[in-house]
Amino acid sequence: MKFPTFRPRRMRATEGLRKLVRETSLSLDQLIMPYFIVEGMGIKNEIESMPGQFRFSIDQFLKELEELEELGVEHILLFGIPSKKDDRASGAYDPNGVIQRASREIKKHFPKLTLITDVCLCEYMSHGHCGIVEGEKIANDATLSLLAKTALSHAETGVDMVAPSDMMDGRVGAIRRVLDERGFSNLPILSYAAKYASSFYGPFRDAAGSAPEFGDRKSYQMDSANLKEALREIELDLKEGADLIMVKPALPYLDVIRAAKDKFNIPIAAYNVSGEYAMVKAAHAMGFLDEKKVVLEILTSIRRAGANVILTYHAKEVALWSKEAGRQFPLNISTP
Numbered sequence: 138m139k140f141p142t143f144r145p146r147r148m149r150a151t152e153g154l155r156k157l158v159r160e161t162s163l164s165l166d167q168l169i170m171p172y173f174i175v176e177g178m179g180i181k182n183e184i185e186s187m188p189g190q191f192r193f194s195i196d197q198f199l200k201e202l203e204e205l206e207e208l209g210v211e212h213i214l215l216f217g218i219p220s221k222k223d224d225r226a227s228g229a230y231d232p233n234g235v236i237q238r239a240s241r242e243i244k245k246h247f248p249k250l251t252l253i254t255d256v257c258l259c260e261y262m263s264h265g266h267c268g269i270v271e272g273e274k275i276a277n278d279a280t281l282s283l284l285a286k287t288a289l290s291h292a293e294t295g296v297d298m299v300a301p302s303d304m305m306d307g308r309v310g311a312i313r314r315v316l317d318e319r320g321f322s323n324l325p326i327l328s329y330a331a332k333y334a335s336s337f338y339g340p341f342r343d344a345a346g347s348a349p350e351f352g353d354r355k356s357y358q359m360d361s362a363n364l365k366e367a368l369r370e371i372e373l374d375l376k377e378g379a380d381l382i383m384v385k386p387a388l389p390y391l392d393v394i395r396a397a398k399d400k401f402n403i404p405i406a407a408y409n410v411s412g413e414y415a416m417v418k419a420a421h422a423m424g425f426l427d428e429k430k431v432v433l434e435i436l437t438s439i440r441r442a443g444a445n446v447i448l449t450y451h452a453k454e455v456a457l458w459s460k461e462a463g464r465q466f467p468l469n470i471s472t473p
């Protein structure tokens with residue numbers, strides 16, 4: 138036999154052979170597209186630090202959803218940006234708040250869409266923190282009832298899943314209890330279980346006007362150096378009744394996704410966050426990277442690390458690129 142005996146390149150010789158042995162698939166079914174909804178009418182404002190992403194008023198958002206439906210993106214996550222903020226986050230659990238109204242309209246016009254709502258208080262708080270502020274501290278237990286109230290108010294509008302992103306201890310349990318008591322025991326919770334105190338959320342905070350007025354989020358979001366702690370957080374959330382758990386951000390924490398996947402027998406979601414999106418867009422605008430190829434490589438990597446589900450601002454454009462290329466999912470990542 139001629140040296141070398143083993144030639145892994147044989148199976149890379151044609152696109153057909155590569156497809157045959159490809160280990161990771163990427164499908165639109167697995168992608169969730171996040172959106173920012175504002176009060177008012179006729180608004181579709183591009184977010185400066187997130188080119189291609191917009192703040193929509195409800196009427197404009199319904200038009201966006203028609204496009205999304207046409208492209209085959211079936212899952213969305215909503216963030217609300219209220220016109221008034223206060224120190225009790227009243228807008229978050231107002232039955233006529235921006236998310237509650239949006240959700241009712243969406244469910245009326247797009248009943249099949251998977252509608253997930255982010256449950257957090259920071260966008261609704263005048264100080265921009267994710268909980269009640271007492272002195273200079275973020276009060277954990279006092280915040281739980283407001284989070285549960287918020288989740289319940291979303292449930293009452295017909296959402297398909299609630300996603301708490303605040304990182305208060307015990308919030309999944311508090312939300313589960315209230316949902317169960319009020320007849321929503323079938324409503325799933327997607328927990329942002331391992332959410333790191335990350336600088337990759339910068340563009341999101343511009344978009345939502347939710348940067349904390351003082352201090353930072355390090356007393357509640359996780360230290361980026363920790364992996365074992367992420368597994369403990371996930372374990373706790375599962376005990377409290379989380380149905381799906383999330384690692385966030387995605388790309389700088391692929392090891393966390395992998396470790397979570399190996400340890401827990403539940404679906405894992407990963408959030409390809411605003412800063413990850415902004416980096417790709419900025420590099421593309423400079424002509425430094427080919428964004429289509431890079432985006433597909435990034436999403437494939439997140440899937441390969443073990444994520445079943447990816448929350449990504451790229452979802453819509455990926456669907457568009459796929460359509461333009463005349464392809465069906467699963468995406469063939471080696472074609473333009």
Ligand code: PBG
Binds near residue numbers: 257267303337339
């Ligand atoms: C709210 C929330 C944030 C993100 C999702 N939910 C911001 C934060 O924690 O400051 C970030 C999403 C992104 O960057 O795309 N707590």
